[in-house]
Amino acid sequence: MVPDIAEEIDELEKEIRETPYNKATQFHIGKLKAKLSKLKEKQERLGEGTSSGGGYGVKKEGDATVGLVGYPSVGKSTLLNELTNAKSHVAEYHFTTLDVIPGIMNYEGADIQILDLPGLVKGAAAGKGRGREVLSVIRVVDLIILMGDALRRDIDTMEDELEAMGIRLNKKPPDIVIKKRDRGGIDVGSTVELTNLEHETVKEVMRVYGYINASIIIRDDITVDELIDHLRGNRVYIPSFSVINKVDTLNDEDLTELEEYLNLWDPTFISVKEGAGIEELKKRIFDSLDFMRIYLRPQGEKGDDEPLIVKRGATVEDICKKLHSDFIDRFRYARIWGPSSRFPQQQVGPDHVLEEGDTVRIIIR
Ligand SMILES: Nc1nc2c(ncn2[C@@H]2O[C@H](COP(=O)(O)OP(=O)(O)O)[C@@H](O)[C@H]2O)c(=O)[nH]1
Ligand SMILES: [Mg+2]
Structure with missing residues (x-):
């Protein structure tokens, strides 16, 4: 045998x-x-x-992608509907969302894709539920939000599940x-x-x-x-923070006790139902994504006041793609001013890595 x-x-x-x-x-x-x-x-x-597939081929969109991870009923769908344009089904019973639901949150000029990732249950890493498929999506996101319920204390077991699948939160290789x-x-x-x-x-x-x-x-x-x-190999290192929902279900005393208990996690406490902590959460998402501002200067003009928001490490090519679908085919060269340039108007190619506050002029055919 x-x-x-x-x-x-x-x-x-x-x-x-x-x-x-x-x-x-x-x-x-x-x-x-x-x-x-x-x-x-x-x-x-x-x-x-052996997985059934379907529903998990989510396309990355926007300037960055955030995965919302949490056990059933913590309020992921409710939060996604609150933050984005998505219409995710909210229900009283478990396992309501069978597919990954994407939504876009617009904040400070950035389009941030948020994915409601259902199906993470205890034992997901060992193949229970649809954990494996969910975890394959989680691997490609830029930020993971671990979402918990004020009445349940299981944020830590969630992190263990992710660990077991090769996902490392807030660690460096x-x-x-x-x-x-x-x-x-x-x-x-x-x-x-x-x-x-x-x-x-x-x-x-x-x-x-x-x-x-x-x-x-x-x-x-x-x-x-x-x-x-x-x-x-094949490990992924992803930034993360946690959110505790449904604080409206606790009285002040219990909330203080929970805050002390979760002190090390430094979660954001919210109540989607009462709209508490939502603005703070939006800001934390934006700040955690490590964006930078790039200013555009079209030929013959002085420059844009409105910056483009892109992920840190973005190249001239990334800017082209963001501006127009055929810009990259017609690309000749770019001129740059600012922190990543050795001198003003330096001529660079598509692979040039930009830095926060750079100004770019793209020359096309
Ligand atoms: N008391 C309270 N209930 C909430 C809150 N947010 C969501 N819920 C409820 O929790 C239940 C599960 O929500 P849902 O979004 O479907 O959870 P999901 O399974 O994580 O997507 C629903 O009955 C929601 O109305 C909240 O802030 N406070
Ligand atoms: Mg749901």
Whole structure:
């Protein structure tokens, strides 16, 4: 009989849970975790193609995309209807929204797409509900809002589900560089002291991942989980904040207690029903998306007062696309003024990366 992957995973997880983590066990745990990660990868591959699809092929639109994530009935559809032009179905019972509903919120000149992502239930990462499909959409958003209910305290389990699917909230990818080589085994170098990880553990984990001869340079004080993340690849790092809805259901005393309890999460407290906290939430969404302002200066003119709002890191090409569908085909060159230019009127190509406050003139055929 073929050994059941789920069973093997359970056993490994149990052993990891039951082994205390210290200097003596670190090597062993590292190896177990690497094996576990490989098994999960296999399980995911086997699970592919079984999903029902449909409704999840949402097209990204606007200047940035925000995913609204939360268990059923926290008020996602209600909030989406309040913030955007969408008409999402609101109901008293669970699982009302089966498809991802997009809406556009206009704020400070930016068109921000907000997706109501239903179907995240406990156990989603392990394939329950339609979690897998939802999580595949979550991976491409620019910001995740974790939405909770004032009467339920399950924001933390939601984050665990996302973690289990390879989504890292408010984290940076660790600085690790691996180079394969012809011989010499595995060579570990680090530019900082590794307080959680022996070099031998690094080597063993890399071996589980199939490395025989390679050099690895580690520039952050990483954990074994972060090393495995790097080896496994296909991790996404997304900014996030949380929102607690339905504060109208709490009295002042209970609300104060909840605020203290969730202190570390720094959530925005709202009541869509009573319209409380909505303006504050809109502003926080905008501020979290890391936009920049780019001014346009058409030929022969002095320049626009109204800036274009684009994501940080946008290029001249992104500006062209935003202005007109055929601008990029007719593009000859651009002239720029401001922070990203070496001198005023510098001539640049489509790949030039712009900076906050730049002025751009696009020359087309
Ligand atoms: N008391 C209260 N109820 C709300 C609030 N926002 C939404 N609801 C109700 O919560 C229920 C579930 O809302 P819905 O938007 O369908 O939740 P979803 O499953 O997360 O999309 C509905 O009965 C809403 O009217 C709120 O701020 N306060
Ligand atoms: Mg809904």
